[in-house]
Amino acid sequence: MYDVIVVGSGITGGWAAKEFCEKGFKTLVIERGRHIDHRGAEYTDMQAPWQIENRNKVPELFDEEGRYAMIERKGYFKNATKQFFIDDKEHPISYPKESPFKWIRGYQLGGRSLTWGRQSLRWGVKDFQANAKDGNGVPWPIGYEDLAPWYDYVESFIGVSANKDGLDTLPDGVFQKPWEMSCAEKFISENLKKAYSDRRLIIGRSANLTEPTKEQIELGRGQCQARAYCNRGCTFGGYFSSLSATLPAAERTGNLTVVTDSIVESVNYDDKLGKATGVTVIDAHTKEKRQYRAKVIFLCASALGTVQILLNSTSKSFPNGIANSSGVVGHYIMDHFSGVLANAEVPGFDDKFSIGRRPIATYIPNYRHEQKDGVDFVRGFGFQGTAQNRSNTGTTAKKVGIGAAVKEQSNQTGPWRFRAIMYGEMLPNYDNHARLHSTDKDQWGIPILHIDARIRDNERKMIKQAAKDIKEILTVGGCVDIQVNEFPESKPIFVGDRVHEMGGACMGEDPKSSVLNKWAQSHDVKNLFVTDGACMSSCATQNPSLTYMAITARAADYAAKQMKQGKL
Secondary structure (H helix, E strand, O other): OOOEEEEOOOHHHHHHHHHHHHHHOEEEEEOEEOOOOOOOOOOOOOOHHHHHHHHHOHHHHHHHHHHHOOOOOOOOOOOOOHHHOOOOOOOEEOOOOOOOOOOOOOOOOOOOOOOOOOOOOOOOOHHHHHHHHOOOOOOOOOHHHHHHHHHHHHHHHOOEEEEEOEEOOOOOOOOOOOOOHHHHHHHHHHHHHHHHHOOOOOOOOOOOOOOOOOHHHHHOOOOOOOOOHHHHHHOOOOOOOHHHHHHHHOOOOOEEEEOOOEEEEEEEEEOOOOOOEEEEEEEOOOOOEEEEEEEEEEEEOOOOHHHHHHHHHHOOOOOOOOOOOOOOOEEEOOOOOOOEEEEEEOOOOOOOOOEEEOOOOOOEEEOOOOOOOOOOOOOOEEEEEEEHHHHHHOOHHOOOOOHHHHHHHHHHOOOOOEEEEEOOOOOOOOOOEEEEEEEEOOOOOOEEEEEEEEOOOHHHHHHHHHHHHHHHHHHHOOEEEEEEOOOOOOOOOOOOOOOOOOOOOOOOOOOOOOEEOOOEEOOOOOOOOOHHHHHHOOOOOOOOHHHHHHHHHHHHHHHHHHHOOOOO
16 A cells, blocks of 8 residues: 555656655556666767667568567667567557557556656747637636746756747746757858748757756766767766656655556556555566555656556446546557758858767757648647757767778868758547547456547648758858658557547546646546546647656645645
């Protein structure tokens, strides 16, 4: 028996554990994956490129029968990082043949907080208002003003290196010293600033420490070394992860218990009490079942992982899944999407080069909250990109040749090229859904998820406009030899490819059309909370992790107060 059970140990699970443990509650964190240690044997960040087998190329056996089909095209699926991603054959999902869904997962203590992109962006006022304004999805029950103090709180703890840009669409926060843009990026940025009032190129906002605080140092974290080995695990603790920050903070209280290799099959519900009483787990190795009990349960298993648990938690009161009286659980699945890639030469800097490997790219925030000029879609998109010259487009391990020939190539500079990728906002659509498969189960006897989520007409219109916009932006930015690759309508765009899956248990005011209230608390089951990506009612254009963390900290504070008052 615990005060709180937290399911999942990633970005949100770590935060929930930290908050409850620091408030004095005995907290159990359940992770379905294996135990790994911060700075442990699975971290490969202290290996030089030439020390990694196969020049960091993944052996062919990992491509056999599509075992890693979901992740194989991602640049960070390398020999040094493959241990942080799951085998799709061992953990299958189902989807329509015409619209595959890429569910990229990391089952280990710390989850995907070990491999996330660290882009830490606040949402703005208009992002929370969009659903109510244009009628898509369920209106948010909270606004920016509700999360602003929690953004402050989270940023102060995790450490966000960023510039104060003064943009309404991307509010400033509590920042450490920003990373510096390259000469080519500054050139583009200054040109855009002169030409536009709404389109800005800024340095990304990264959860990499540039000026560690006393609190961060006491947790064993150190300054980012600009090595760009973040997704190998960071021995220095320079970037934020559950293993480097929140779980150590929870552990030092003496209130934390962690169990790994334990797959949550369902949330247990007492029909007479009208409460969740705990969870049933399956041992990943022995496949034996056991139960844990708690007063409060926080589901932080990732958006789709949480949806699977909710739907599989049936009882007399909830035959279609716990907390699902609305029938909305599993609906409004979203992800950011791309569809436009661009690159261009930045002239005039052939004699310049950069030192170090900055851990974050640059960013063009969404400038299309208010549509004009005959644009026939709603919401908008942004771009993430970076400029590189020949000297920093890769390590010497990737150069062709031996000895002097490699050295000569490595010393060459210019020309600089800027690359940009579109990040679009996918509309919350009820028909984009995940459900339990009617017959197929995984090796633990749990029904697998069937996911049917696809981009539609509004998103396709965004892609066409984004292709036009980025060409104009790069031209105004002073670039030449501009090449824009727009995905044709005949080319499928895989939802899930951006690894920002959201929705499935959305927040809202009305219990008939939403799953959670403004505290991310179930309308139906008051001691059940969902604070991972499943709780999102829309997806905006910004990377979502910072918002997940703020929602989790806020919800944990509310739940803790309710518990102390005897209301939960």
